Amino acid sequence: MLFKLSLGNAKRSIKxxxxxxxxxxxxxxxxxxxxLISNSKDILDLADMMKNFRIAMIFVSxxxxxxxxxxxxxxxxxxxxxxxxxxxxxxxxxxxxxDISLMFILENLILGFISLVLSFFVGILLSTIISSIILNIFxxxxxxxxxxxxxxxxxxxxxxxxxxxxxxxxxxxRRIKRLKIHDLLYLDSHNEKSKVTKxxxxxxxxxxxxxxxxxxxxxxxxxxxxGIEPDTLLVxxxxxxxxxxxxxxxxxxxxxxxxxxxxxxxLKYNKDNLFVMRQFNAKVKTMKKSLGTLSxxxxxxxxxxxxxxxxxxxxxxxxxxxxxxxxxxxxxxxxFDKYINHIKKEYTIDEIFTYHEYFNDVNYVNDNLSYxxxxxxxxxxxxxxxxxxxxxxxKGRGPITxxxxxxxxxxxxxxxxxxxxxxxxxxxxKVGDKxxxxxDVTSLYYTSSWSYGNGFIIVVPDxxxxxxxxxxxxxVVDTKEETKEELNNELLNxxxxxxxxxxxxxxxxxxxxxxxxxxxGYYLAMNKSVMTIMDFTLFYLAFIxxxxxxxxxSVQSINDGITYKKYYDTLNKLGLSKRNILKTVRKQLLxxxxxxxxxxxxxxxxxTTSLNHVFVAFLPTSMTYLSFIFLSSILFLSIYxxxxxxxxxxxxxxxxx
Numbered sequence: 001m002l003f004k005l006s007l008g009n010a011k012r013s014i015k016x017x018x019x020x021x022x023x024x025x026x027x028x029x030x031x032x033x034x035x036l037i038s039n040s041k042d043i044l045d046l047a048d049m050m051k052n053f054r055i056a057m058i059f060v061s062x063x064x065x066x067x068x069x070x071x072x073x074x075x076x077x078x079x080x081x082x083x084x085x086x087x088x089x090x091x092x093x094x095x096x097x098x099d100i101s102l103m104f105i106l107e108n109l110i111l112g113f114i115s116l117v118l119s120f121f122v123g124i125l126l127s128t129i130i131s132s133i134i135l136n137i138f139x140x141x142x143x144x145x146x147x148x149x150x151x152x153x154x155x156x157x158x159x160x161x162x163x164x165x166x167x168x169x170x171x172x173x174r175r176i177k178r179l180k181i182h183d184l185l186y187l188d189s190h191n192e193k194s195k196v197t198k199x200x201x202x203x204x205x206x207x208x209x210x211x212x213x214x215x216x217x218x219x220x221x222x223x224x225x226x227g228i229e230p231d232t233l234l235v236x237x238x239x240x241x242x243x244x245x246x247x248x249x250x251x252x253x254x255x256x257x258x259x260x261x262x263x264x265x266x267l268k269y270n271k272d273n274l275f276v277m278r279q280f281n282a283k284v285k286t287m288k289k290s291l292g293t294l295s296x297x298x299x300x301x302x303x304x305x306x307x308x309x310x311x312x313x314x315x316x317x318x319x320x321x322x323x324x325x326x327x328x329x330x331x332x333x334x335x336f337d338k339y340i341n342h343i344k345k346e347y348t349i350d351e352i353f354t355y356h357e358y359f360n361d362v363n364y365v366n367d368n369l370s371y372x373x374x375x376x377x378x379x380x381x382x383x384x385x386x387x388x389x390x391x392x393x394x395k396g397r398g399p400i401t402x403x404x405x406x407x408x409x410x411x412x413x414x415x416x417x418x419x420x421x422x423x424x425x426x427x428x429x430k431v432g433d434k435x436x437x438x439x440d441v442t443s444l445y446y447t448s449s450w451s452y453g454n455g456f457i458i459v460v461p462d463x464x465x466x467x468x469x470x471x472x473x474x475x476v477v478d479t480k481e482e483t484k485e486e487l488n489n490e491l492l493n494x495x496x497x498x499x500x501x502x503x504x505x506x507x508x509x510x511x512x513x514x515x516x517x518x519x520x521g522y523y524l525a526m527n528k529s530v531m532t533i534m535d536f537t538l539f540y541l542a543f544i545x546x547x548x549x550x551x552x553x554s555v556q557s558i559n560d561g562i563t564y565k566k567y568y569d570t571l572n573k574l575g576l577s578k579r580n581i582l583k584t585v586r587k588q589l590l591x592x593x594x595x596x597x598x599x600x601x602x603x604x605x606x607x608t609t610s611l612n613h614v615f616v617a618f619l620p621t622s623m624t625y626l627s628f629i630f631l632s633s634i635l636f637l638s639i640y641x642x643x644x645x646x647x648x649x650x651x652x653x654x655x656x657x
């Protein structure tokens with residue numbers, strides 16, 4: 001009998017809270033699909049670093065469990081509150097608390113189990129789509145096929161499900177056990193008690209402003225530029241201040257805004273402002289703790305999306321900086337043949353180019369640079385303009401021209417500012433018996449393989465280097481096929497250990513090679529792996545955070561349509577048309593949805609601006625980060641808008657309009 005009653009109530013809950021059930025199903029589907037992917041041999045074998053994908057997914061799934069636990073716990077409390085009178089009547093009819101508790105727990109387990117079972121089917125479809133995207137990123141062939149290893153992913157998903165529901169339902173059981181008949185009969189009319197006066201709300205709002213601004217200033221101060229290590233404790237302090245500021249802002253801003261409207265009659269009596277503000281203020285007071293948590297989730301969502309977009313761009317640029325050519329080897333020229341012969345075994349060689357780097361007796365650039373901009377090499381590196389133009393040609397760039405008395409500096413973006421600071425000292429330099437004038441300084445399309453150990457090169461006319469000493473020899477090989485990461489390890493094994501050092505403490509001798517190998521395939525595989533793990537992890541989290549936030553606000557808004565229908569009917573009887581009532585509803589819902597978003601957008605902007613100080617060296621321009629903020633905001637709002645529209649049409653249906 002109890003099971004039948006639970007099953008009937010579960011069916012009714014599916015109809016009443018469909019958006020909640022759909023959200024839980026989607027969340028478990030994503031969890032199951034990523035479990036399938038992280039256990040797929042086809043995905044893990046794409047690159048050595050992809051083995052970390054499984055660890056990342058387990059860690060992220062635990063975070064998702066916590067967030068879903070928050071959603072499920074919130075919704076169970078919400079549903080229980082809505083049905084409290086029903087449970088109070090059960091007690092009056094003689095049904096024990098134990099049976100009521102068991103019935104309610106069974107209802108929610110049935111709903112959760114239905115969502116879990118549906119998620120397995122949806123998850124299989126999602127996993128095939130996501131797998132195809134990942135394989136496409138690695139340019140790997142893909143055949144549409146269903147996963148074969150279901151056992152581990154199903155057990156993991158089942159484990160996460162039981163973990164969430166065990167904790168949440170135990171809390172629910174304890175909550176029901178403490179309630180009395182009177183509490184149940186009047187629970188749906190209870191709101192969160194707020195003892196905050198107008199004066200205290202203003203003080204709280206000011207404190208929240210100080211905490212948020214102070215946290216952002218500390219965070220910004222710790223991320224000043226490349227190579228400057230932030231103080232971990234201060235970064236943690238800034239994060240704690242931001243979290244505290246978010247909760248205090250949510251709890252005080254509605255009162256602050258209402259008092260502002262009440263003080264200004266032009267706002268107070270303008271159209272429906274007073275009604276909307278009163279409704280908004282009452283809603284915030286009843287769910288300020290939940291709204292604070294939602295605002296925090298939105299902050300994490302926006303930061304996750306922005307970081308994902310930023311790192312994606314950084315990795316693309318880093319590949320071009322680290323390995324612009326298929327194979328680059330720095331070694332003695334007499335060793336080049338053995339590398340070329342090995343490459344020929346597996347690849348078709350399109351072009352081979354060898355060039356030399358030179359150094360001067362005087363280091364005009366390196367010795368004048370501040371310590372933060374200096375490389376470990378310690379000497380200025382010179383290149384012939386003909387070699388430099390050939391390197392540009394291999395990168396698909398046009399050549400430069402130099403007169404016999406000119407020179408040119410090409411630097412990385414991280415060193416560019418340092419060179420510009422000393423540009424006046426570099427107007428002329430002396431190489432041998434020749435005096436050269438500086439033609440220009442650029443940082444566009446620089447690659448570190450041109451001058452290993454320095455962040456810049458000096459380009460001079462060919463005849464200038466005749467009297468300079470050769471610093472190192474470099475081999476560049478372009479292949480017809482795309483190189484793979486295995487080639488990097490194979491070429492490293494060919495290197496000869498030509499430098500040996502004795503450890504004075506142990507007496508042991510350690511030998512290593514002075515040569516270096518850069519294979520594009522290796523950097524592509526490594527960067528694509530990191531990019532894939534990071535992108536899918538952050539997008540996964542961002543999506544879950546967004547739908548959880550949207551679901552809670554939507555369910556609360558729909559409930560308002562049912563609870564406050566009488567108020568809108570009264571407004572209609574007083575002469576307010578249905579069209580104007582719906583306009584009021586749209587305004588009211590817009591305030592509900594935008595309120596927890598205001599502060600996260602501000603925090604995301606300032607946090608990204610601070611981190612741009614560190615990452616600007618790896619981005620095309622100093623303003624590129626603004627596009628990431630814009631795109632992350634659009635991605636978030638596009639999903640958030642769907643929940644707003646669902647809320648509006650559901651609210652409209654509740655009013656019978």
